[in-house]
Amino acid sequence: MNNILEVHSLNKKYDGFSLKDISFAVPQGYIMGFIGPNGAGKTTTIKSMLNMINYQSGEIKLLQTNSKEGAGRINEQVGVVMDTPFYVGDWRIRDVEKAVSPFYTHWSHETYISLLKRFDIAQTKKVKELSHGMKVKLMLAVALSHKAKLLILDEPTSGLDPVARDELCDMLSEFVQDENHGILFSTHITADLEKIADYITFILDGRIVFTGLKETLLEQYVLVKGGLDEIGGEQKKLIVGLREHNTGFEGMVPSSHIAKLPKNLSIEPITLEDIIIFMNKGAN
Amino acid sequence: MTKILSFVKLDFITVKPYFTLKNLFILIAVSFIMMWSTGENASVIGIIMVFAALYVTYPFAVGEQNGIDALYATLSIKRNAVVLGRYLFAFIMDICAGVIACVLSFVLCALLQKGFDIRETAIVILTMFFVFSILQAFQLPIYFALGYAKAKFAAYLPFLGFPLVILGFSRLLKDSGFMKQLSALPEWIAENPVIAVLFGVVFWLAMMTVSYRLSVSFYKKRDF
Numbered sequence: 001m002n003n004i005l006e007v008h009s010l011n012k013k014y015d016g017f018s019l020k021d022i023s024f025a026v027p028q029g030y031i032m033g034f035i036g037p038n039g040a041g042k043t044t045t046i047k048s049m050l051n052m053i054n055y056q057s058g059e060i061k062l063l064q065t066n067s068k069e070g071a072g073r074i075n076e077q078v079g080v081v082m083d084t085p086f087y088v089g090d091w092r093i094r095d096v097e098k099a100v101s102p103f104y105t106h107w108s109h110e111t112y113i114s115l116l117k118r119f120d121i122a123q124t125k126k127v128k129e130l131s132h133g134m135k136v137k138l139m140l141a142v143a144l145s146h147k148a149k150l151l152i153l154d155e156p157t158s159g160l161d162p163v164a165r166d167e168l169c170d171m172l173s174e175f176v177q178d179e180n181h182g183i184l185f186s187t188h189i190t191a192d193l194e195k196i197a198d199y200i201t202f203i204l205d206g207r208i209v210f211t212g213l214k215e216t217l218l219e220q221y222v223l224v225k226g227g228l229d230e231i232g233g234e235q236k237k238l239i240v241g242l243r244e245h246n247t248g249f250e251g252m253v254p255s256s257h258i259a260k261l262p263k264n265l266s267i268e269p270i271t272l273e274d275i276i277i278f279m280n281k282g283a284n
Numbered sequence: 285m286t287k288i289l290s291f292v293k294l295d296f297i298t299v300k301p302y303f304t305l306k307n308l309f310i311l312i313a314v315s316f317i318m319m320w321s322t323g324e325n326a327s328v329i330g331i332i333m334v335f336a337a338l339y340v341t342y343p344f345a346v347g348e349q350n351g352i353d354a355l356y357a358t359l360s361i362k363r364n365a366v367v368l369g370r371y372l373f374a375f376i377m378d379i380c381a382g383v384i385a386c387v388l389s390f391v392l393c394a395l396l397q398k399g400f401d402i403r404e405t406a407i408v409i410l411t412m413f414f415v416f417s418i419l420q421a422f423q424l425p426i427y428f429a430l431g432y433a434k435a436k437f438a439a440y441l442p443f444l445g446f447p448l449v450i451l452g453f454s455r456l457l458k459d460s461g462f463m464k465q466l467s468a469l470p471e472w473i474a475e476n477p478v479i480a481v482l483f484g485v486v487f488w489l490a491m492m493t494v495s496y497r498l499s500v501s502f503y504k505k506r507d508f
Binding site for chain 2: 047051071072073078080082084086090091098099100
């Protein structure tokens with residue numbers, strides 16, 4: 001199985017924050033969810049991939065080509081949707097096509113127009129007149145109109161209503177039906193990833209804490225709940241991100257440690273959102 | 285090369301919303317007033333070149349407001365292509381300004397019933413083009429290094445500094461032999477036009493090359 005995106009030992013240092021030895025890979029034909037709390041380094045990693053920022057060390061391969069060496073041609077096969085669009089606010093929607101299409105060898109005017117119709121975006125509108133959700137849809141229309149093989153999405157669903165999010169998820173699932181395609185999907189709305197992601201990469205404080213199959217991550221931890229008197233001091237140490245309140249406690253425990261906990265505790269399957277919350281709490 | 289030309293087109297699309305009729309009317313009105321008050325079409329040419337110089341900074345201003353440098357990265361435009369494209373955009377803007385200045389001077393001369401000397405107008409336009417593009421050669425690396433918001437003040441220093449430097453030098457060297465030699469320069473140029481133009485072109489190219497290289501090295505270091 002080939003990887004459509006590979007990140008090897010990426011390091012980027014800012015004052016007060018750094019990406020430390022980031023490594024992960026997105027296999028062809030799959031969707032990878034890129035999760036982590038705010039400020040964990042998701043956008044910095046994505047910007048490094050797209051050569052928007054300079055990094056100190058590491059190697060990034062997009063479609064098996066070094067992203068720095070192939071910067072002049074590889075990005076053409078990459079569709080990008082960021083949380084805010086890069087288009088000039090005073091451009092009309094038809095100007096967006098005039099501006100970007102010359103840079104794509106495989107630009108399809110028909111696809112662009114049909115996607116605009118599907119998203120209900122009038123060509124005469126100015127970019128600044130679109131709502132946040134519509135701007136995201138415009139970026140998606142561009143990303144899907146040049147026959148990209150890899151989609152990199154940074155918080156694309158944050159401004160979308162549930163219906164539009166569901167539609168987007170369907171489109172992304174459709175996109176990876178072609179086994180030469182792949183998606184890196186960074187989002188806070190982990191429910192979307194639970195629905196469509198095959199792999200998860202979890203970043204926390206500039207480090208990768210997990211990368212692999214989504215099921216593996218969800219099987220690796222469980223949610224534990226119980227009364228305050230049901231657990232001892234040593235057992236508390238096994239709990240990641242322990243949260244205590246008047247009536248009891250809750251936290252996340254590695255599945256391998258369940259046997260070390262009292263039998264009467266409530267053990268539930270965990271969600272991606274819980275993992276982010278408890279991991280972040282544990283790290284703090 | 286195709287990508288660089290596409291980039292120039294992208295720059296024009298970026299500033300297109302600001303090529304408004306209102307700005308055109310302001311340009312014509314100011315030119316008319318200058319021509320009427322001074323009777324010199326050099327003032328009209330100067331005003332149009334200043335407008336062009338302002339428009340050259342628009343892609344930096346508009347781009348920064350909308351995060352367009354990140355768009356260039358997603359469009360596979362290498363950073364040196366961005367810089368070269370922007371220099372080409374500035375060059376084309378200056379050429380267009382020269383052509384518009386020539387046409388507007390002719391129309392205003394006809395309206396105000398003043399004489400229009402095409403040769404003299406062409407020399408003024410060429411000189412202004414030379415001066416303004418040299419000033420841009422100082423200005424552009426500052427924008428590429430700092431971005432529009434941070435560079436705004438510093439980037440206009442060449443425009444403010446140029447007349448001051450000329451004034452300062454002429455006062456300082458008022459009684460020296462150098463000023464006498466300098467005052468003989470127009471005469472020398474008139475006698476040796478080919479050498480003068482050749483020297484001008486070589487100087488312009490050298491300035492542009494140094495400016496371009498500085499811009500590339502500054503722009504490559506920036507994060508978006």
